[in-house]
Amino acid sequence: MVDALGVAVVGFGWMGRVHTQAYARVRHHYPHLALRPELITVAEEVPGRAEEAAAQFGFASATRDWREVAADPRVGAVSITAPNFLHREIAVAMAEAGKHIWIEKPVGLGADDARAVADAVTEAGVQGTVGFNYRNAPAVEAAHELITSGEIGTVTHVRIRLFSDYAAHPEGALTWRYERARGGSGVLGDLASHGVDLARFLLGDIASLTADTAVFVPERARPAGATAGHSRATGGELGPVENEDYVNCLLRFTSGARGVLEACRVSVGEQNNYGFEVHGTRGRCSGTSGG
Amino acid sequence: MVDALGVAVVGFGWMGRVHTQAYARVRHHYPHLALRPELITVAEEVPGRAEEAAAQFGFASATRDWREVAADPRVGAVSITAPNFLHREIAVAMAEAGKHIWIEKPVGLGADDARAVADAVTEAGVQGTVGFNYRNAPAVEAAHELITSGEIGTVTHVRIRLFSDYAAHPEGALTWRYERARGGSGVLGDLASHGVDLARFLLGDIASLTADTAVFVPERARPAGATAGHSRATGGELGPVENEDYVNCLLRFTSGARGVLEACRVSVGEQNNYGFEVHGTRGRCSGTSGG
Amino acid sequence: MVDALGVAVVGFGWMGRVHTQAYARVRHHYPHLALRPELITVAEEVPGRAEEAAAQFGFASATRDWREVAADPRVGAVSITAPNFLHREIAVAMAEAGKHIWIEKPVGLGADDARAVADAVTEAGVQGTVGFNYRNAPAVEAAHELITSGEIGTVTHVRIRLFSDYAAHPEGALTWRYERARGGSGVLGDLASHGVDLARFLLGDIASLTADTAVFVPERARPAGATAGHSRATGGELGPVENEDYVNCLLRFTSGARGVLEACRVSVGEQNNYGFEVHGTRGRCSGTSGG
Amino acid sequence: MVDALGVAVVGFGWMGRVHTQAYARVRHHYPHLALRPELITVAEEVPGRAEEAAAQFGFASATRDWREVAADPRVGAVSITAPNFLHREIAVAMAEAGKHIWIEKPVGLGADDARAVADAVTEAGVQGTVGFNYRNAPAVEAAHELITSGEIGTVTHVRIRLFSDYAAHPEGALTWRYERARGGSGVLGDLASHGVDLARFLLGDIASLTADTAVFVPERARPAGATAGHSRATGGELGPVENEDYVNCLLRFTSGARGVLEACRVSVGEQNNYGFEVHGTRGRCSGTSGG
Numbered sequence A, B, C, D: 001m002v003d004a005l006g007v008a009v010v011g012f013g014w015m016g017r018v019h020t021q022a023y024a025r026v027r028h029h030y031p032h033l034a035l036r037p038e039l040i041t042v043a044e045e046v047p048g049r050a051e052e053a054a055a056q057f058g059f060a061s062a063t064r065d066w067r068e069v070a071a072d073p074r075v076g077a078v079s080i081t082a083p084n085f086l087h088r089e090i091a092v093a094m095a096e097a098g099k100h101i102w103i104e105k106p107v108g109l110g111a112d113d114a115r116a117v118a119d120a121v122t123e124a125g126v127q128g129t130v131g132f133n134y135r136n137a138p139a140v141e142a143a144h145e146l147i148t149s150g151e152i153g154t155v156t157h158v159r160i161r162l163f164s165d166y167a168a169h170p171e172g173a174l175t176w177r178y179e180r181a182r183g184g185s186g187v188l189g190d191l192a193s194h195g196v197d198l199a200r201f202l203l204g205d206i207a208s209l210t211a212d213t214a215v216f217v218p219e220r221a222r223p224a225g226a227t228a229g230h231s232r233a234t235g236g237e238l239g240p241v242e243n244e245d246y247v248n249c250l251l252r253f254t255s256g257a258r259g260v261l262e263a264c265r266v267s268v269g270e271q272n273n274y275g276f277e278v279h280g281t282r283g284r285c286s287g288t289s290g291g
Helices: A014-029 A049-057 A066-071 A084-096 A111-124 A138-148 A187-203 B014-029 B049-057 B066-071 B084-096 B111-124 B138-148 B187-203 C014-029 C049-057 C066-071 C084-096 C111-124 C138-148 C187-203 D014-029 D049-057 D066-071 D084-096 D111-124 D138-148 D187-203
Strands: A003-010 A035-043 A061-063 A077-080 A100-103 A128-130 A155-163 A206-214 A219-221 A238-240 A246-253 A258-264 A273-280 A284-289 B003-010 B035-043 B061-063 B077-080 B100-103 B128-130 B155-163 B206-214 B219-221 B238-240 B246-253 B258-264 B273-280 B284-289 C003-010 C035-043 C061-063 C077-080 C100-103 C128-130 C155-164 C206-214 C219-221 C238-240 C246-253 C258-264 C272-280 C284-289 D003-010 D035-043 D061-063 D077-080 D100-103 D128-130 D155-163 D206-214 D219-221 D238-240 D246-253 D258-264 D273-280 D284-289
Touching (some): A003 A014, A014 A035, A014 D014, A014 D049, A035 A049, A035 A066, A049 A061, A066 A084, A077 A084, A084 A100, A084 A111, A100 A111, A111 A128, A138 A187, A138 A273, A138 A284, A155 B246, A155 B258, A187 A206, A187 A246, A187 A273, A206 B246, A246 B155, A246 B206, A246 B246, A246 B258, A258 B155, A258 B246, B003 B014, B003 B066, B014 B035, B014 B049, B014 B077, B014 C014, B014 C049, B035 B049, B035 B066, B049 B061, B049 C014, B061 B066, B066 B084, B077 B084, B084 B100, B084 B111, B100 B111, B111 B128, B138 B187, B155 B187, B187 B206, B187 B246, B187 B258, C003 C014, C003 C066, C014 C035, C014 C049, C014 C077, C035 C049, C035 C066, C061 C066, C084 C111, C138 C187, C138 C284, C155 C187, C155 D155, C155 D246, C155 D258, C187 C206, C187 C246, C187 C258, C206 D206, C246 D155, C246 D246, C258 D155, C258 D246, D003 D066, D014 D035, D014 D049, D014 D077, D035 D049, D035 D066, D049 D061, D061 D066, D066 D084, D077 D084, D084 D100, D084 D111, D100 D111, D111 D128, D138 D284, D155 D187, D187 D206, D187 D246, D187 D273
Parallel strands (some): A003 A035, A003 A077, A035 A061, A077 A100, A100 A128, A155 A258, B003 B035, B003 B077, B035 B061, B100 B128, B155 B258, C003 C077, C035 C061, C100 C128, C155 C258, D003 D035, D035 D061, D077 D100, D155 D258
Antiparallel strands (some): A155 A273, A206 A246, A219 A238, A246 A258, A273 A284, B155 B273, B246 B258, C155 C272, C206 C246, C219 C238, C246 C258, C272 C284, D155 D273, D206 D246, D219 D238, D246 D258
16 A cells, blocks of 8 residues: 555645545545545644544544644644635644645735745645645546647637626625634635636636725624634624625736636626636637536 | 608618617517607618618618718618718717717717717707617616615626727727727727616716726738728738727716726627626626627 | 519418518529519408508508409419408409419318319319418428428328417407308317418328317307408307317328318417327328427 | 454455445545454455555455355454356355354345345344445435425336446356356346335335346457456357346336336446436435446
């Protein structure tokens, strides 16, 4: 049996669960991997949740303190799936502790945070990767192949959309996501970042862009107690949504191609209406999910 | 039987044919019209084509000179479906002759021409309408009803696309369409104008916009002789395409809604990939044709 | 101008209207026809309706008695779009009067009627055609070309469906359509006949078949007065539906291909969900309308 | 941590792999299961393949002889994913050894085999289930809910299709699947069985049916050596395909509903074009996969 790589997950919300399942399943899809992930530990500050995750998925241990993960010699790689405002601190600490990191987007609250994490990874000589998983969607891989092989000719223009309803309900609680200080950007970091990654993956570098943003639900109710995910809050005191619900964008690629990118987190009834349409001088290709 | 209204068609290319069929069929769809169109005359300078049209569709007469139409007392209304650079002259003359006009877009080579035609129509006290026929597409009418009735809540954002392949073939001849002097704008006037009309019909006035344009096929071969429509030319001397193949655009509506608009005339394999997607706080609606 | 062929329409319900529009438009689509249809007369026994049709569509005259049409020397061809139980009598009379006929399906109440009409047409030496218009739908023509050219290999199996909601409402009145004596068969003649025609057009002769039928709405209310089309009747005395709402069928073609055919007139919410799927040893093709 | 249930997989082709992954993932989807599957052993007679499976998926041991599995006291439940002709022998042995079984369809070569397995399960007092996994597809579960809640009214008719291309290539080798002695039925057992299960799940018992079958690829080349799955064989001696490539079927349900069922294993280009359409007196629902 191949060697094991000890892995840990820091932050066990919806996304921590996704990373954990990925570790459990990766060898089902890639049987010839040189390493076998072994679920060492999971960190989550909500009381009891780390233990629950360990019981369900088979982590060897559980903790409420991510610093224990950094100190754990059994751990070789760490998934960082905590809230945005913790990304920088945790990621830098893990890199400095010599752990490879797989971090969720956005990498911190802004470009400064992302740069700091990238620098720490480089300096520590570890591997770092960001959760731009849409690159691996079969339709995206197929499109990439069609485009790079020249099958659709020279690419002329592209449309990329990411419409989600995760913030569509006006009674969705005013969680950290909607605050500049703890969430950073809004749909830009949450969804548009995937779109930009997709654009660059499929069409190459972006030379320039013009964008506009909008807030469509300007106020939400403050939650009574601690919340996680996208819970509802009614009757609470109203507070301002500080970051954008929507962004649209005109793109110019260095190749000369043009494009539009739209992302929205308040699209009613569209759980994951994501898609791309790439047009070239000899054909086009597109992919869609949900909608 | 109801009274007749004498109608004429000036310019008998593909679009002149469409207007003629519309006159022949309008009472099939609107049986209670107060007037019955009567096909009086058709003008087209290509030798023989007006006579052919008269034989096929039943016009009472045919001519190569549109001025005869302006002078014909039997004619009450005129369709102007000639090339763009003739729109202003013909339309002003018809209005001054007291004829109602139904003119194709774009109304001339630019805003000055359109303004001049509008002024002539007002001054003459005739009726004038532009061929923004997509307003009457059933899907558009249904969307308008959904939106104005509040069924989808407050509109937040819209996407409108108009992708066509009419100029997609790189060997398409360098006709008047690609010249500033005779065609005016490119896809802006040909397709994007429909999109702007649709946007205003569905979402109301546009407060501001930012747009970008591109030419994807910068040179085409000059045709050997006279051409009509979208014929091919190979071997001819190359000349520059002077107007845009593509436009993308960010929109802000006075209502606060946002949007993107894309139009392209060189979209390979998309004969008429037109569509709109309107998102609101309680739902969305969309329509598509071709694609 | 080409010679005229005087045409008449007998029975001016929804289908009579369709035939009339077809005459008015046929030269728009087939400019090189050797004859030009001229709308001579329309017969409809509902008082006033023939005159109304003449005013809207431009028939030269109107009558309540179809026998006048048979006697009219100006008439060269007749559309027979009256109720089913009149098909045989009118068609035989028209053929005997030397008129070409374009008759709607089903050609009478059963196979005997259809045979009698076919014999009369042959004997009189006139042209006769049945309203199997789906053969001319672009998707069907394209499929026919794909199949006959061998593009999809040897055809192995087919599915044809014709689902409509014209009798879906349980309060739809018990009109002549639901009676054996005046309507003959139910969905077999109305819709399945199109399917059988399509099957034979696309795959050739049918060697044998097994079918089953069902009545899903066994009773309907008798209408108070005269009715036309698919009006509603509530409160009326209930009477039995005498012919089938649904048919399904296994097909064996002489080519060895197999198939299923389904037709239903009580499919809620499916105005015209018609379609075919043809599978061959090298590919498949399909077409759909509505649904 | 919850108690473990030792599981084994007998036969490690494509389907054995699917069962193994299901055991590895079941707690990801059903966190509150009372038992936790533990991969004890895998049996596969192709040399080396069981060891490979153990290495990839983490079975504690591996064997070429399924009888060792029956004798293994650590094993509580067994997946039987061997070729059809072994189903009966293995399943009866496992039941008699007190193991619960999860067996793939068809349960043996015919109704006798299936009955024998069912009897053995009952007599041994173990649990037995057949791999009719489509019942758990989200679209099927949603349709079941819509139908049983009365949302679409009384069900009138249904269409179920299962079109696959696994035998579409005429050079696919003449494996055991095409022999009566080792494969039993053809597409009836492989795909139509899923359709019948789906029909009964959604609409209840079937009162009667009429079916037809066809062989579209009557001969295939015998493979040179041992084969697994759907390998190609060219140049080999031709032998007859003994079971059906295609079946179509008219259904009458005890509820009075009607239906058609089609299944085909030689549908070119349709990897898994499976679907159902259920029509009721107040609406319809449908689901599809692939196509």
